[in-house]
Amino acid sequence: MAEVMPNQSSFDDRAKEAIAFDQTKTGVKGLIDAGVDTIPALFVQPPEFLPDPSTDAAADLQIPVISLDGVLGGRRADVVEEIREAAGTWGFFQIVNHGVPLSVMKGVLESVKRFHEQPSEVKKEFYSRDGSQRVKYYSTGSLHSFQSAHWRDTLSVDFEDSVPDPQGLPEVCRDTFVEYVGYTVKVRNMLSELLSEALGLDSNFLAKLECMExxxxxxxxxxxxxxxxxxxxxxxxxxxxxLTILLQDHIGGLQVLHKDKWVNVPPMEGAFVINLGDFMQLVTNEKYRSVEHRVLAKKVGPRISMACLLAPSKKNYNKIYGPIKELLSDSNPPLYRDITIPEFYEIYLNKRLYGNVALSNFKL
Incomplete structure (x- = not known):
């Protein structure tokens, strides 16, 4: 998709509007609380970024749903095969019977709702765009670019090496977040094993890469x-x-691009949505896919989700990652060069909003 730069005057006007909105520290929720019935120009998307009825919501396509029931027993080989197919064809799938209590899943979403529906003065304490800050609340990540803003507010928390550390967490969600991290570690470990085996590798292979701590x-x-x-x-x-482990509520709106069609990812009670990231596509030499997805704005809501993004720890931030050598052969040569995470992020953060695939910059 071609990048279209605005003229300087419109860029300056947008920058001023973005700064004024950011300084309120009340986010999109603040606009609704103020009773707006027309969204600010800051949020109006160009037509090419909006849903197109000719390619939307393909009713004949549905992302795979995989039950982990019996994965430690006689069904493991079947589950591995289902994951191999889903990861290689869709890059997205839902898992059920994963061992996380429904009460924990509902509890963490409810705690997110409580945080965002607190009085603004309480939330403002956590408002920040400092990428190094472990706990931060902000509104629309694209706000200070010349791209249109997204209709969402966000609370982001980093857990180094997946340690469920309560330090600095907002009181209204502290206990539920800590409990949730403990459960997602177990889900991550199981998925790491299954994804390794689906590649034909030892079950601990991805864990030894130290890529999801x-x-x-x-x-x-x-x-x-x-x-x-x-x-x-x-x-x-x-x-x-x-890898991303996503928990979404009942509202819906998540869509995945598959065969040039946008496919709805329907909410399922008790299910996690799993999607493979760009680095997983790179290290598997495209045996697994990282695919585009989006979230629609809706008149109903609020829509609440919790994405658990899995990445290397700080100690491995400058580690070199490339196609797994055990997967390569004369008939399957490496498709990408070895790269570091900072090298990739420099490209990704500049390109992702235009629909460009950052990985293409590292193809051999």
Missing amino acids: TQRLVSHYHPPCPQPDLTIGNTRHTDATF
Whole structure:
């Protein structure tokens, strides 16, 4: 998709509007609380970023749903095969019977709702765009670019090496976040084994790569939007990590691009949505896929989700990652060069909002 730069005057006007919005520290929720019935120009998306009825919601396609029931017994080989097919064809799948209590899943979503629906003065304490800050609340990650803003507020928390550390967490969600991290570690470990085996490797292979130790819990709050046909909850993108474990509520709106069609990912009680990130596509030499997805804005809401983004720890931040040598052969040569995470992020953060695939910059 071609990048279209605005003229300087419109860029300056947008920058001023973005700064004024950011300084309120009340986010999109603040607009709804103020009773707006027309979204600010800041949030109006260009037509090419909005849903197109000719390619939307392919009713004949559905992402795979995989039950982990029996994965420690006689069904393991079947589950591995289902994951191999889903990861290689879709890059997205839902898992059920994963061992996380429904009460824990509902509890963490409810705690996200409580955080975002606190009085503004309480939330403002956590408002920040400092990428090094472990706990931060902010509104629309694209705000200070010349791209249109997204209709969402976010609370992001980093757990280094997946240690469930309560330090600095907002009181209203502290206990539930810590408990949730403990459970997602177990899900991550199981998926790491199954994804390794689906590659024909030892079950501990991906764990030994040390590529999924750190969790970033990114909880999105999408208030009901008065003009959902003009904006988007999250524009099309891929995840710049290894793996994402997503918990979504009942509202819906998540879509995955498959065979040039946008496919709804329907909410399922008790299910996690699993999607492979860009680095997983790189290290598997495209045996697994990282695919574009987006979130629609809706008149109903709020829509609440919790994405657990899995990436290397700080100690491995400058580690070199490349196609797994055990997967390569004369008939399957490496498709990508070896890269570091900072090298990839420099490209990803500049390109992702335009629909470009950052990985293409590292192809051999």
